[in-house]
Amino acid sequence: MIVKLSEFRLKGLVFLAIVVFALPLFISNPFHYSLATQIALIAGAVVGLNLLVGFAGQISLGHAGFFGLGAYFSAIMTSHYGWSAIPALIVGAFGVGIIAWVVGRPILRLKGHYLSMATLAVGFIIAIILNNEREMTGGPDGMPVPAFDVFGWELSPFGQYSLFGMDISGDLAWYLFAGVVLLVAVWLAQNLIDSPIGRALRSVHGSEVAASVVGVNTTKYKSLVFVISAVYASVMGALYAHFQGFITPAVAGFEFSILLITMVVLGGMGSTIGVIIGAVVLELLPQVLADFQEFEMVLFGLILMLTMIFMPKGLLPTVANFLAKRRSKSAGGDA
Amino acid sequence: MAAARADPIMFSEFLQYLFTGITIGAIYALIALGFTLIYNASHVINFAQGEFLMIGGMATVSLTAMGVPMLLAIVLAVALAGLMGIALQRLAIAPAKDANVVTLIIITIGASIFIRGLAQLVWGKKYHVMPNFSGDEPIEVFGAVLNSQSLWVLGVGAVLVAVLVYFFTRTMTGKAILATSMNKDAARLVGIRTQMVLMLAFMVSALLGSIAGIVVAPITFTSYDIGIILGLKGFVAAAIGGLGSGVGAVVGGLALGVVEAMAAGYLSSDYKDAVAFSMILLVLFFMPRGLFGAKVVERV
Numbered sequence: 318m319i320v321k322l323s324e325f326r327l328k329g330l331v332f333l334a335i336v337v338f339a340l341p342l343f344i345s346n347p348f349h350y351s352l353a354t355q356i357a358l359i360a361g362a363v364v365g366l367n368l369l370v371g372f373a374g375q376i377s378l379g380h381a382g383f384f385g386l387g388a389y390f391s392a393i394m395t396s397h398y399g400w401s402a403i404p405a406l407i408v409g410a411f412g413v414g415i416i417a418w419v420v421g422r423p424i425l426r427l428k429g430h431y432l433s434m435a436t437l438a439v440g441f442i443i444a445i446i447l448n449n450e451r452e453m454t455g456g457p458d459g460m461p462v463p464a465f466d467v468f469g470w471e472l473s474p475f476g477q478y479s480l481f482g483m484d485i486s487g488d489l490a491w492y493l494f495a496g497v498v499l500l501v502a503v504w505l506a507q508n509l510i511d512s513p514i515g516r517a518l519r520s521v522h523g524s525e526v527a528a529s530v531v532g533v534n535t536t537k538y539k540s541l542v543f544v545i546s547a548v549y550a551s552v553m554g555a556l557y558a559h560f561q562g563f564i565t566p567a568v569a570g571f572e573f574s575i576l577l578i579t580m581v582v583l584g585g586m587g588s589t590i591g592v593i594i595g596a597v598v599l600e601l602l603p604q605v606l607a608d609f610q611e612f613e614m615v616l617f618g619l620i621l622m623l624t625m626i627f628m629p630k631g632l633l634p635t636v637a638n639f640l641a642k643r644r645s646k647s648a649g650g651d652a
Numbered sequence: 653m654a655a656a657r658a659d660p661i662m663f664s665e666f667l668q669y670l671f672t673g674i675t676i677g678a679i680y681a682l683i684a685l686g687f688t689l690i691y692n693a694s695h696v697i698n699f700a701q702g703e704f705l706m707i708g709g710m711a712t713v714s715l716t717a718m719g720v721p722m723l724l725a726i727v728l729a730v731a732l733a734g735l736m737g738i739a740l741q742r743l744a745i746a747p748a749k750d751a752n753v754v755t756l757i758i759i760t761i762g763a764s765i766f767i768r769g770l771a772q773l774v775w776g777k778k779y780h781v782m783p784n785f786s787g788d789e790p791i792e793v794f795g796a797v798l799n800s801q802s803l804w805v806l807g808v809g810a811v812l813v814a815v816l817v818y819f820f821t822r823t824m825t826g827k828a829i830l831a832t833s834m835n836k837d838a839a840r841l842v843g844i845r846t847q848m849v850l851m852l853a854f855m856v857s858a859l860l861g862s863i864a865g866i867v868v869a870p871i872t873f874t875s876y877d878i879g880i881i882l883g884l885k886g887f888v889a890a891a892i893g894g895l896g897s898g899v900g901a902v903v904g905g906l907a908l909g910v911v912e913a914m915a916a917g918y919l920s921s922d923y924k925d926a927v928a929f930s931m932i933l934l935v936l937f938f939m940p941r942g943l944f945g946a947k948v949v950e951r952v
Contacts, residue, residue: 621766
């Protein structure tokens with residue numbers, strides 16, 4: 318059973334890798350690359366959030382706060398203090414982890430809607446600070462972010478690079494980089510899920526009381542996964558900031574927090590590939606709906622509502638369930 | 653001497669902030685009561701609650717602009733919001749009965765985006781101004797200025813709370829809602845039509861919200877997106893008071909309004925919202941179920 322489970326997960330990772338590396342065969346325009354890069358980075362953050370929501374069963378309506386903190390820490394250190402991007406990303410992720418641990422200890426005791434409220438409040442406070450510390454962050458107007466650099470070598474969407482003798486544009490380079498980051502993020506998440514920590518988390522999701530009765534230190538594991546998901550968000554936020562080259566406090570805002578958790582729920586809580594699909598759908602939907610102009614908002618709300626009403630378990634689990642049912646039906650018919 | 657002269661000014665300043673705080677606090681309390689009603693009946697946190705305020709304000713403004721007399725416009729706007737409340741329960745919440753807490757939250761968020769989108773289609777993105785109900789002449793109390801509309805807010809708020817208390821303690825329908833919130837199965841056993849009760853809770857909640865939206869519109873102006881932040885503040889107020897507690901909703905709303913106004917006045921208006929959100933963290937830190945939240949014994 319365990320072997321089967323990890324086999325299934327490996328299939329997911331391979332499938333994802335194929336999609337990521339095959340995509341450049343089908344798109345070529347810089348706008349599409351830019352969109353794909355953005356989706357990959359946001360999907361990475363969503364994979365982290367899914368560890369908290371989908372596996373440990375804890376709600377966060379303020380996760381964009383951590384994404385924004387990572388983004389702004391990297392932006393501020395690289396532009397105001399001349400840091401290189403990688404140390405800024407690492408120190409930022411470390412700092413965000415500590416903040417998440419300090420904040421997480423008291424609020425993860427809360428249950429249900431009170432936890433939603435508390436995480437929402439934390440996210441709001443972070444966004445308000447980013448909005449108001451104008452000298453550092455540029456306030457509501459945002460701030461420019463230097464290109465991502467590795468040992469003096471810069472990765473910019475506008476650059477030209479060569480890889481294995483092939484000439485590739487900066488857009489494609491960034492896309493491939495973001496794709497690899499996403500694959501690593503998924504691989505790490507799957508390893509965590511299959512580890513004893515993952516089992517403990519699932520037991521917390523099943524029944525917290527039962528878990529603590531059999532000796533799982535539920536507080537410790539909940540804090541741990543909260544920190545891990547915050548670190549995921551911080552790292553992705555930092556990369557996102559360098560990729561975009563310009564950020565505003567909206568990256569830490571309530572609406573983005575809601576978008577992140579919606580990606581998890583819409584795609585299918587607890588399914589790593591599912592939540593990535595959720596991210597893809599919710600990032601592409603506005604692009605499609607933009608053609609409908611003033612109807613965009615109505616349609617977005619309507620689609621969101623209808624999907625959740627008719628597929629409360631999320632897109633991927635519902636479709637997988639449907640396929641499995643059909644397969645077993647036809648197998649039954651043959652026999 | 654200097655201190656004696658400074659005192660009245662300090663006092664009137666304090667009074668000014670207090671008036672502002674209580675006025676907006678009364679609105680928060682009404683929104684929080686709307687949350688409480690729906691939460692009690694169905695354990696759903698309705699993130700579309702703020703949209704009822706928006707519908708109330710916007711519909712009243714546009715109807716009066718079309719030449720409908722104010723009072724009739726208000727009645728029609730409230731009725732419209734009530735219908736939306738019923739539609740929300742019937743069309744979005746009831747069909748998703750197996751959905752878990754997060755999914756339900758997302759459904760109500762989808763509903764709120766949908767309603768906001770509709771409002772934007774009908775009324776555009778502009779801010780709309782509603783005149784004060786009884787003139788622009790402010791009232792002066794001990795050197796502080798009280799907007800006449802604030803009195804309307806407080807008066808209407810007090811009447812609504814009184815009506816709700818009467819409704820829940822003296823009428824059969826109100827008692828049926830309470831019974832359903834306590835134990836759905838038992839309520840059904842004694843012949844209460846719980847589906848009807850759920851619909852009613854959403855409707856009453858929408859009525860409350862739209863009335864709050866109408867009385868506050870002259871103070872805050874109104875636009876298609878005003879419901880987001882008002883709804884969230886109402887949620888904060890309800891959580892401070894303790895979800896499910898009517899008294900808690902009123903106390904939480906007023907406390908939130910006053911703290912916010914004081915923070916804006918004495919600390920910094922940029923950080924007034926941060927103070928509101930820190931307040932909820934602080935309350936939950938010491939009282940994980942809010943000030944008046946029910947002590948629940950969890951069954952395992």
